Every structure is written in structure tokens, then in C-alpha cells.
Amino acid sequence: MSALDGRRAVVTGGSRGIGRAAAIALARAGASQVTIGYLDNESAASEACRLIESAGARAHAVRANLAAAGGVDRFFNEAGANDGGVDVFVHCAAMAAFKPLAETRENQWDLIMNTNARSFLSGAQRAAALMPDGGCMVAVSSLGAMRALRNYGAMGPTKAALESVVRGLAVELAPRGVRVNAVSAGLVSDTGIDTLPGAAAVRDAASARTPMGRIARPDEIASVIVFLCEAASGWITGQTIVVDGGWSLV
Amino acid sequence: MTPKTFEDVFSALSRLVGDALRVDPATITPETNLIYDLNAESIDLVDIRFRIEEAFGFRIEQREFIAAMAADNPRDVGSQLTMRRLSEFVLARTETVS
Numbered sequence: 356m357s358a359l360d361g362r363r364a365v366v367t368g369g370s371r372g373i374g375r376a377a378a379i380a381l382a383r384a385g386a387s388q389v390t391i392g393y394l395d396n397e398s399a400a401s402e403a404c405r406l407i408e409s410a411g412a413r414a415h416a417v418r419a420n421l422a423a424a425g426g427v428d429r430f431f432n433e434a435g436a437n438d439g440g441v442d443v444f445v446h447c448a449a450m451a452a453f454k455p456l457a458e459t460r461e462n463q464w465d466l467i468m469n470t471n472a473r474s475f476l477s478g479a480q481r482a483a484a485l486m487p488d489g490g491c492m493v494a495v496s497s498l499g500a501m502r503a504l505r506n507y508g509a510m511g512p513t514k515a516a517l518e519s520v521v522r523g524l525a526v527e528l529a530p531r532g533v534r535v536n537a538v539s540a541g542l543v544s545d546t547g548i549d550t551l552p553g554a555a556a557v558r559d560a561a562s563a564r565t566p567m568g569r570i571a572r573p574d575e576i577a578s579v580i581v582f583l584c585e586a587a588s589g590w591i592t593g594q595t596i597v598v599d600g601g602w603s604l605v
Numbered sequence: 606m607t608p609k610t611f612e613d614v615f616s617a618l619s620r621l622v623g624d625a626l627r628v629d630p631a632t633i634t635p636e637t638n639l640i641y642d643l644n645a646e647s648i649d650l651v652d653i654r655f656r657i658e659e660a661f662g663f664r665i666e667q668r669e670f671i672a673a674m675a676a677d678n679p680r681d682v683g684s685q686l687t688m689r690r691l692s693e694f695v696l697a698r699t700e701t702v703s
Binding site: 395396397418420422423424450451454460461462463466469505 | 658665667
């Protein structure tokens with residue numbers, strides 16, 4: 356019997372990067388159904404579904420703009436039609452504008468905050484209503500929640516908000532045995548960072564600073580997400596687990 | 606919202622873009638370039654795309670949006686990103702939907 360045998364998982368931002376790796380890892384750990392949310396890239400979502408199914412779970416992709424008013428509800432309505440319930444909710448959806456915080460516009464703040472933090476709260480509320488006692492939630496945060504990272508713009512504040520929501524929900528949902536945690540990652544390969552100008556220099560700098568000598572792979576973050584959904588982590592709730600190869604230690 | 610003419614769409618988009626970028630809609634003309642005149646950044650274009658979806662009730666794929674905006678030269682989206690081009694794109698989509 357696998358650790359997550361028969362569980363039904365919902366993963367936002369599941370078509371690429373950490374979200375896709377988490378969705379596949381949950382399937383490998385025994386989840387029977389994995390529903391992923393994606394914003395735009397239909398072919399990436401289809402490929403993610405293929406990999407989820409290869410890992411042993413039924414896969415379902417739902418296009419959703421979580422930043423829009425009612426976007427989370429629409430996502431869960433469509434996801435719920437096939438699932439009937441949620442045992443695991445993982446929030447990986449994120450949006451960023453890599454620029455100085457001092458130059459961040461109001462509309463950019465709103466879009467990034469709504470995608471990264473508000474949608475986690477809304478998603479957790481919907482998931483909690485569909486979740487039996489003993490379920491779990493994991494949000495993907497970043498080191499920018501606690502540190503001032505250059506040109507990280509509004510991302511840091513949104514992740515700080517996310518981690519605060521994690522702590523609040525962990526206390527509120529604890530009586531039901533629902534655990535809520537976050538994983539704080541450093542720089543990860545195969546994510547949105549790759550599309551930015553100067554990505555290679557950013558990767559090189561992060562690798563040089565990281566005691567482990569490189570940046571993370573998505574599956575290295577995903578394995579911690581899965582751990583936080585397993586019974587082995589049953590006494591951990593409201594925590595943010597740093598998974599950064601030691602980057603934040605130096 | 607189902608605008609029928611270019612003017613209807615342009616007027617609606619001027620308000621929408623003005624609201625997103627905190628610009629007075631009255632200063633926006635069909636030749637206004639979103640990037641060079643209004644300093645729109647890539648995330649603003651995402652925001653504007655989402656607002657158009659919400660206001661006009663249809664979905665726009667990012668790939669489709671970029672292709673339409675860069676129809677004259679795929680290597681130079683910026684110079685083609687005028688309110689006229691945006692309005693023509695939305696009007697065409699509105700007609701397709703209705």
C-alpha cells in the first residue's frame with residue numbers, strides 16, 4: 356500500500372515546474388486522482404496529464420485564471436465535478452514581475468497578490484469544504500517571504516502573506532485533523548525563471564552561493580510536498596519548510 | 606458586453622487599459638502604443654488580457670494574443686502593440702463569439 360493510496364489531489368499551477376512535479380509525485384505516492392489547474396498552456400497541461408497517468412493516477416486538467424474574481428470557484432466547480440472530493444490541496448500557481456518593489460504598480464500588485472496569495476486562501480476554503488477530516492494542504496512559498504531579494508518585486512510580500520495564511524489555517528483546521536504547511540524553495544530549474552532575460556547569470560549566481568553547489572530540480576521540492584501530505588509528517592502543521600540546498604544559511 | 610463597432614470596442618478598451626495602467630482614458634488614441642506610450646510591461650499585458658476576458662466574456666490564449674499583436678513582424682511585438690491593433694483584435698473576436 357502506498358502512502359497516499361486512493362487520495363484525490365488538486366494541484367494549482369500543475370502544468371509546469373514545481374506544480375507538475377508535485378502532481379506526478381502525488382500520483383507515484385498512490386493518489387488515485389490528480390486534478391491540475393493551468394492558466395494558458397494547454398499542451399503543457401496535456402503533457403502533465405499524460406505523465407500523471409503514467410505514474411498511476413487519473414488525471415484531469417482545468418483551465419483557470421485564479422486571479423479573476425470567482426476564478427477559484429470556477430476552478431473547483433469544474434474540478435469537483437469529476438472528483439467529488441479533495442483529500443490533498445497543493446497550491447503552486449504563481450505570477451511574478453521581476454522588478455524593484457518601489458516600481459511595482461497597483462495593478463501589478465493586485466494581479467500578483469491575487470494569484471499567489473488570495474487564490475490560496477480561496478482555494479483552501481473550497482478545499483476544506485470538500486475535504487474529509489485528516490486531509491492536508493501545502494502551499495509553495497519562496498525565500499523572498501522572509502528576505503529582501505533584489506528585483507523580486509511584489510513576489511516577496513505575496514509569499515509572506517501566503518505563509519501567514521498557512522499558519523492561520525493550520526490553527527483553524529487543526530481540530531479536524533487537517534494539516535496546512537508550506538514549502539519554501541530557492542531557485543528551481545525548469546520554472547518561469549528560465550524565460551527571463553539573464554536567466555543563465557541568475558542560475559549561475561544562485562548555484563555559486565548554494566552550499567550544495569547547484570539550484571534545485573522541481574522533483575526535489577515535490578518530494579517534500581508529498582512528505583507533508585503523508586502520515587509520516589502527521590505532527591507537522593502551520594510550518595514553512597525551507598528546501599534550498601542551504602542557500603539561506605550563508 | 607457586445608460592442609458592434611470599432612469605436613465601441615476602442616472606447617471600452619480605453620477605459621479598461623486606463624484603469625489597469627492608471628492612465629486617463631481621454632488621453633488614449635487609436636495610435637497610442639501600450640508599451641512605448643503607456644509603459645506597459647509584460648505583466649501588464651497579462652493583466653489587460655485578463656480584463657478583456659472578463660469584460661468581453663471570451664477566453665484569449667496568450668499565444669493567440671501575441672500572434673495577433675505581432676502580425677506584421679513576429680520579432681517585434683512592441684512597435685505593433687497599439688490600441689488600434691488591440692481594438693481590431695477584440696472586435697474580430699467579438700464578432701466570432703456573437
